Amino acid sequence: MPSLEEELFPSTPGKFKIDRAHSMNRQFHRCFASTSTMFLWALFLIALTASYLSFQSFVDTGSKYFAASWGGLQWEKQVRVSSQIRRSGGMSVLVTGGAGFVGTHVSLALKRRGDGVVGLDNFNNYYDPSLKKARRALLESHGVFVVEGDINDSRLLEKLFDIVAFTHVMHLAAQAGVRYAMENPNSYVHSNIAGLVSLLEACKSANPQPSVVWASSSSVYGLNEKVPFSESDRTDQPASLYAATKKAGEEITHTYNHIYGLSITGLRFFTVYGPWGRPDMAYFSFTRNILQGKPIKIYRGKNRVDLARDFTYVDDIVKGCLGSLDTSGKSTGSGGKKRGPAPYRIFNLGNTSPVTVPTLVSILERYLKTKAKRNLVDMPGNGDVPFTHANISLARSELGYKPTTDLQTGLKKFVRWYLSYYGYNHGKPVN
Numbered sequence: 001m002p003s004l005e006e007e008l009f010p011s012t013p014g015k016f017k018i019d020r021a022h023s024m025n026r027q028f029h030r031c032f033a034s035t036s037t038m039f040l041w042a043l044f045l046i047a048l049t050a051s052y053l054s055f056q057s058f059v060d061t062g063s064k065y066f067a068a069s070w071g072g073l074q075w076e077k078q079v080r081v082s083s084q085i086r087r088s089g090g091m092s093v094l095v096t097g098g099a100g101f102v103g104t105h106v107s108l109a110l111k112r113r114g115d116g117v118v119g120l121d122n123f124n125n126y127y128d129p130s131l132k133k134a135r136r137a138l139l140e141s142h143g144v145f146v147v148e149g150d151i152n153d154s155r156l157l158e159k160l161f162d163i164v165a166f167t168h169v170m171h172l173a174a175q176a177g178v179r180y181a182m183e184n185p186n187s188y189v190h191s192n193i194a195g196l197v198s199l200l201e202a203c204k205s206a207n208p209q210p211s212v213v214w215a216s217s218s219s220v221y222g223l224n225e226k227v228p229f230s231e232s233d234r235t236d237q238p239a240s241l242y243a244a245t246k247k248a249g250e251e252i253t254h255t256y257n258h259i260y261g262l263s264i265t266g267l268r269f270f271t272v273y274g275p276w277g278r279p280d281m282a283y284f285s286f287t288r289n290i291l292q293g294k295p296i297k298i299y300r301g302k303n304r305v306d307l308a309r310d311f312t313y314v315d316d317i318v319k320g321c322l323g324s325l326d327t328s329g330k331s332t333g334s335g336g337k338k339r340g341p342a343p344y345r346i347f348n349l350g351n352t353s354p355v356t357v358p359t360l361v362s363i364l365e366r367y368l369k370t371k372a373k374r375n376l377v378d379m380p381g382n383g384d385v386p387f388t389h390a391n392i393s394l395a396r397s398e399l400g401y402k403p404t405t406d407l408q409t410g411l412k413k414f415v416r417w418y419l420s421y422y423g424y425n426h427g428k429p430v431n
């Protein structure tokens, strides 16, 4: 029986030639097989390298992961122009959280008096980003450029310090909100811990080093019961993760002051409110609900005691921020090395006259000419403290800080802004 080979290649007088051709064919197949194996290996290695590189760019949050939204000649020019100082003895300030509530007001005030200002904001969606974009439009109409980027992007920070020798950093970027920390704890670690360290690293390496003024919080007093709250009171009993990250910020900034000679001023803000405010805060969400005829929840403390806050109007806070920048004193380090001791300061910025939450609601009802549907509920154990009350004597003597706006006056300005921003006419929405 002929073999398969013989069937395909029957024996003929020219068998030698056929055999030779067959063996060449086999060599070719073997060679082809090894080439295709090599090809497959090469493909495998390319795929491995590509996935390694993309993994690197994902984990390396300080570089490639953020790189898309900034850079280019036009962008650099906008940064440079915005940072230009237009008064003698002026400063150039990097304002992080530049499109935020306090960031917008501080940036406008600095620009107005002739300082150079560059904003930095990641426009995250913790609350409606369209409000942040509207604030950016307002800033741009006053010549303040807001860079879109994250404080965790160390390459961006390095680039900004390459372009501008910032004299000061006003660090206001943060994950705010006391109660949201139970929903999204990691966002507090990302912004208030990792982001802060990333920013301080950039500041300590910059040449010259800027002076840093940053927003801590009244919440660091936590369960402290001694009133009014003074800077020397204990702050080791935070009631929320938000408070704990702000307290950690105070310790972290201290180490950068101690090791690298960075000038540091931490400002403990007390429940700041006003036009262009944060929609997650009570006075803002109450206004929205009252106008929409929806009920509001008013928390009550133990034994049905009303909660109270030392509500502070944003223009007063701005004065405290500018006073801090003006008196901050220089950082002493250079090339990442300390050359001498630098100032480390902490101040309360409050109003010194706490008001209960039901009173806040009554004031809003009056300006909105609408009764609130009040729903009184016991304070859930979600990080709130029963009251806050600032002692501001240190800020008064060191910064010339003197709040002048009471809650009635401040809320009147807020309501006027709210109605015009959201298109209400005589209390009715404009269609």
Ligand SMILES: O=C(O)[C@H]1O[C@H](OP(=O)(O)OP(=O)(O)OC[C@H]2O[C@@H](n3ccc(=O)[nH]c3=O)[C@H](O)[C@@H]2O)[C@H](O)[C@@H](O)[C@H]1O
Residues within 6 Å of the ligand: 176, 177, 178, 216, 217, 218, 219, 269, 270, 271, 272, 280, 281, 282, 283, 297, 298, 299, 300, 307, 308, 309, 357, 384
């Ligand atoms: O000083 C600070 O360091 C912080 O101030 C602000 O926190 P708070 O003082 O908690 O302000 P805010 O939420 O307006 O609640 C005000 C009052 O209304 C009560 N409250 C709140 C919501 C609600 O639905 N009902 C209610 O009764 C509530 O129980 C409270 O008694 C900032 O958000 C925070 O980022 C931080 O900067």
